Amino acid sequence: xxxxxxxxxxxxxLRNGQDKPEIWVALKGVIYDVTxxxxxxxxxxxxxxxxxxxxxxxxxxxxxxxVFEKFEAVGKLFV
Numbered sequence: 001x002x003x004x005x006x007x008x009x010x011x012x013x014l015r016n017g018q019d020k021p022e023i024w025v026a027l028k029g030v031i032y033d034v035t036x037x038x039x040x041x042x043x044x045x046x047x048x049x050x051x052x053x054x055x056x057x058x059x060x061x062x063x064x065x066x067v068f069e070k071f072e073a074v075g076k077l078f079v
Contacts, residue, residue: 006078007031009053016051017043024074026053031075032068053077 012031015024023035023043034040034050043050048057058065 001030001073001076004030004073005075007075008078012053012077013051016049017041019051023050025050026055026077027058027065027068028055029077029079030068030073031077032071033074034071037071 012024012026014020015022017023017035017040021035022033023037023040024031024033025040025048026032034045037045039045040050048054
C-alpha cells in the first residue's frame, strides 16, 4: 500500500459520483474506490457523501472500518 499515488482533498472531492464517475472515500489516510457498491449509488450512503474523508464519521457508523477491506485502495490522502 506504500506505492499508492497521493491525492489532495480537492482531487478526492471530485470523485463524488457527480463531478466524475468514480466514487471514492477516504479512511485514515487511505482512499477507497466504492464505485461498484450499491450502497454508494450517486455518491451518497445514508447521510454520508462520497469524495470526503470519513474517518471522523466512522465513530457514528453501525459497522467497523473492516467494511472497507472489500474495496480497492486506490490512493493515499495528501494532507
